[in-house]
Amino acid sequence: MHSSFFIRTFVLNTKFTQMTYKIYPPTEFRQTINLPASKSISNRALIVHALAGGDDVPENLSHCDDTDVMVAALRDMPYEINIKAAGTAMRFMTAYLSVTPGEHIITGTERMKHRPISVLVDALRSLGADIEYVGEEGFPPLKIKGHSLEGGSLQIPGNVSSQYISALLMIAPMMKKGLRLQLLGDIISRSYIEMTLDLMTEYGAVAGWAEMDTLEVKPQPYKSRPYYIENDWSAASYWYEMLALTPDPDAEINLSGLMDGSSQGDTVVKYIFSLLGVKTHFDTKEQRVPATVTLRHAGMCLPRMKFDFTNCPDLAQTVVCTCCGLEIPFDFTGLSTLKIKETDRIEALKAELKKLGYVIRSVNDNELIWDGERCEPTMEAIDTYEDHRMAMAFAPLAMRFNSILVNNPEVVSKSYPKYWDDLQQSRFVIREA
Numbered sequence: 001m002h003s004s005f006f007i008r009t010f011v012l013n014t015k016f017t018q019m020t021y022k023i024y025p026p027t028e029f030r031q032t033i034n035l036p037a038s039k040s041i042s043n044r045a046l047i048v049h050a051l052a053g054g055d056d057v058p059e060n061l062s063h064c065d066d067t068d069v070m071v072a073a074l075r076d077m078p079y080e081i082n083i084k085a086a087g088t089a090m091r092f093m094t095a096y097l098s099v100t101p102g103e104h105i106i107t108g109t110e111r112m113k114h115r116p117i118s119v120l121v122d123a124l125r126s127l128g129a130d131i132e133y134v135g136e137e138g139f140p141p142l143k144i145k146g147h148s149l150e151g152g153s154l155q156i157p158g159n160v161s162s163q164y165i166s167a168l169l170m171i172a173p174m175m176k177k178g179l180r181l182q183l184l185g186d187i188i189s190r191s192y193i194e195m196t197l198d199l200m201t202e203y204g205a206v207a208g209w210a211e212m213d214t215l216e217v218k219p220q221p222y223k224s225r226p227y228y229i230e231n232d233w234s235a236a237s238y239w240y241e242m243l244a245l246t247p248d249p250d251a252e253i254n255l256s257g258l259m260d261g262s263s264q265g266d267t268v269v270k271y272i273f274s275l276l277g278v279k280t281h282f283d284t285k286e287q288r289v290p291a292t293v294t295l296r297h298a299g300m301c302l303p304r305m306k307f308d309f310t311n312c313p314d315l316a317q318t319v320v321c322t323c324c325g326l327e328i329p330f331d332f333t334g335l336s337t338l339k340i341k342e343t344d345r346i347e348a349l350k351a352e353l354k355k356l357g358y359v360i361r362s363v364n365d366n367e368l369i370w371d372g373e374r375c376e377p378t379m380e381a382i383d384t385y386e387d388h389r390m391a392m393a394f395a396p397l398a399m400r401f402n403s404i405l406v407n408n409p410e411v412v413s414k415s416y417p418k419y420w421d422d423l424q425q426s427r428f429v430i431r432e433a
Contacts, residue, residue: 021409025399026427029251035231037062039415043088046070048203054224065414081106095167098129099174100146107141120164151175158183162192172217173205181215191265191311198263231257233266235416237318238392240273243295245325245399253295261287265312277301310334317393324358325400329372336366343385355380381405388414
């Protein structure tokens, strides 16, 4: 990759220090927030840009930990690449290294060494990749000797992480025969696959759905081009939560840099929160132009909520916490991938919400249900499990409890480093406890 791409400075956290924040809510809630760039698009753009080999640097790259580790890896290409806790980077870099000449070991945190990767490794090996497990079979670290791959036809389960599928798709234009990828059974997180295809075609790839369950990528290399990365709808979700929970009837939040016609699956947050009393207004009718989005109260909420998060699992923690704060019982499905995220998010939600007096139950590691059952709240500090979304989803509940304690708040640097700064700008009071 060209050195001009990497003229930037960043700090990578080696571990999170032990700290606890006590968070107090604002009495009035009116603010304009410049959201971070999309981490999901940034990380895809980094891989595709590297494979295109051009000088047109993607604009508005995310400045979060997960993107920074990819920038460092692609810039320095050391023998041992440590992607720390970045699951996206582990999957995408594993595929990228498989088609890039050289030998590397890719590793990460202890948690990363227990996150499965065998589905991707098996798929890459079947296409001719040279990958060995350095430690436990089926898990990182990996030793990869990169070389050109033949490609061809491949079948994998459709209910695996979409990052495996995206990783294979992004390197497919570099394969001699391209790739025909059939997804077996139910296909989850389809919106993230669509995001990948959208970005690939922007860079000149010929890629798309050949059939309802089959993706096809032609052996046509990428072309370098200018590319602008829109802001992050996942980050916007926490401001939707705050707007839903604030007792300020005249609350108004403006969020910049979002696209109405975005390829991000988490744009569905607009619909979900319309059911929870939040109205969304765009300052332009253009579908693919960054806009300012205004959030206001819209009145009544559903008395009970049912939703399938198969295509937007990263919104689950936000919506679960919002519904509890609004006393809205729920039945949420499509949560199978939450077990293999930064932590087991299903068990983490159950444990931490119980501290606030909510008794949530899970079914078949795929469903979370709350029927309104309460217990005596202990108001202990919320543990974040080195999971950025736990910290960001629980903090807005300060609006319902007058204050809330959050352990290891630095975890937000994984995707939204300025989260606490933006809360303080919005008149939250944050103190070390």
